[in-house]
Amino acid sequence: MSTNLNLAIVVPGKGASPLAPARPVDLPVPGEGELLVKVEAAGQNPVDTMQAAVGYIVPSFPIIVGVDCAGSVVSLGPGVSSFAPGDRIAAYTPLGQASQYGAYQQYCLARAAAAIHLPASLSYDSAATLPLAFYTAAIGLHLLLGVPVPLDEAGTLAPDVGADEWILVWGASSSVGAAAVQLAKAAGFHVVATASPANFAYVQTLGADVVLDYHDPAIVDSIQSTASLSLAFDAISQPPTTTACLAALSSEGGKIAITLPYAGAVPDSVELLGVNASALHSRMLHDVPELTRLWQALINEGKLRPHPFKIMPHGLNSIDAGFALQREGKISAQKLVYHPQETQA
Numbered sequence: 001m002s003t004n005l006n007l008a009i010v011v012p013g014k015g016a017s018p019l020a021p022a023r024p025v026d027l028p029v030p031g032e033g034e035l036l037v038k039v040e041a042a043g044q045n046p047v048d049t050m051q052a053a054v055g056y057i058v059p060s061f062p063i064i065v066g067v068d069c070a071g072s073v074v075s076l077g078p079g080v081s082s083f084a085p086g087d088r089i090a091a092y093t094p095l096g097q098a099s100q101y102g103a104y105q106q107y108c109l110a111r112a113a114a115a116i117h118l119p120a121s122l123s124y125d126s127a128a129t130l131p132l133a134f135y136t137a138a139i140g141l142h143l144l145l146g147v148p149v150p151l152d153e154a155g156t157l158a159p160d161v162g163a164d165e166w167i168l169v170w171g172a173s174s175s176v177g178a179a180a181v182q183l184a185k186a187a188g189f190h191v192v193a194t195a196s197p198a199n200f201a202y203v204q205t206l207g208a209d210v211v212l213d214y215h216d217p218a219i220v221d222s223i224q225s226t227a228s229l230s231l232a233f234d235a236i237s238q239p240p241t242t243t244a245c246l247a248a249l250s251s252e253g254g255k256i257a258i259t260l261p262y263a264g265a266v267p268d269s270v271e272l273l274g275v276n277a278s279a280l281h282s283r284m285l286h287d288v289p290e291l292t293r294l295w296q297a298l299i300n301e302g303k304l305r306p307h308p309f310k311i312m313p314h315g316l317n318s319i320d321a322g323f324a325l326q327r328e329g330k331i332s333a334q335k336l337v338y339h340p341q342e343t344q345a
């Protein structure tokens with residue numbers, strides 16, 4: 001059944017352009033553990049553009065992409081008891097699976113296991129900047145680098161579980177890097193971060209203890225003179241950034257979490273650990289509930305600042321302009337957010 005109740009940006013095939021205008025698609029039906037969400041705000045991520053441009057982790061075309069959504073619960077699938085219709089939520093929807101989970105539509109499906117309740121004080125726009133960035137940072141920091149999850153048995157934040165250690169967050173003004181800084185601080189770590197000077201003030205508001213300009217040719221020396229490091233989170237993971245993180249660790253080595261693959265040489269003393277946020281849904285890692293509890297606790301206690309955002313005009317129909325900004329590397333300390341409900345067919 002096709003209805004005019006749901007408008008979506010449908011990617012018909014690899015590299016198709018333009019993607020707008022939105023067109024009518026079926027209203028999804030929530031399955032076991034799922035929520036039907038009226039999407040009020042959808043946040044853009046680099047992976048969305050990679051899916052559309054080159055078919056990266058696209059099971060088949062046509063597909064509706066997008067994984068960051070905030071909105072209200074319309075209905076519940078079987079087995080969901082933690083949400084009710086009308087609840088305000090944010091969710092990281094399954095990446096690289098099927099169109100019903102795509103956030104670039106007016107109604108999408110989300111899994112209750114990767115969704116949180118939003119306090120009244122948090123706007124849908126702010127909340128839509130967080131889901132994938134949070135889980136990517138949390139997988140890297142807590143599951144791969146082994147930073148303890150700062151929650152007590154009651155599920156509330158237990159600050160300072162960290163061992164008063166330092167960690168490097170490379171690319172702290174990116175949405176993933178900004179989340180990584182805040183998670184490291186919530187766990188009691190000291191953070192040395194890199195960003196462009198224009199974003200130093202922003203990264204300091206996230207709690208970074210030292211912020212350095214990654215354009216500085218002496219950046220590695222500056223990091224090394226700040227702290228002796230055995231942990232790094234490379235949020236950018238372009239070859240030069242991972243090379244710099246490798247050089248910044250102490251001579252004893254350590255662990256680096258990366259967000260994109262690295263093909264260069266890695267010393268035996270260093271473990272390079274790749275984050276794969278799509279695995280969160282494809283395998284439903286057993287750690288998901290704990291990470292989601294952490295996300296909820298950080299939001300409840302105001303310890304996870306949303307990323308700065310820009311609202312894109314004309315609902316989803318500005319998607320081509322938004323994807324172009326991402327591809328051209330013109331996004332700095334900002335998330336692009338769409339209002340699907342303002343979309344005209």
Ligand SMILES: NC(=O)c1ccc[n+]([C@@H]2O[C@H](COP(=O)([O-])OP(=O)(O)OC[C@H]3O[C@@H](n4cnc5c(N)ncnc54)[C@H](OP(=O)(O)O)[C@@H]3O)[C@@H](O)[C@H]2O)c1
Pocket residue numbers: 045046047132133136170171172173174175176177194195196197199214235236238241258259260274275276277278331332333334
């Ligand atoms: N593996 C996974 O599961 C996974 C999940 C999510 C994201 N990712 C990947 O992680 C990366 C970050 O994603 P995102 O959403 O956080 O991106 P984003 O917010 O769009 O990144 C923009 C930021 O990158 C910073 N940047 C660019 N080049 C840099 C460099 N050489 N050194 C330091 N910072 C640099 C810019 O900082 P300034 O403006 O301050 O210069 C800008 O603020 C992307 O490549 C994405 O595909 C992977």
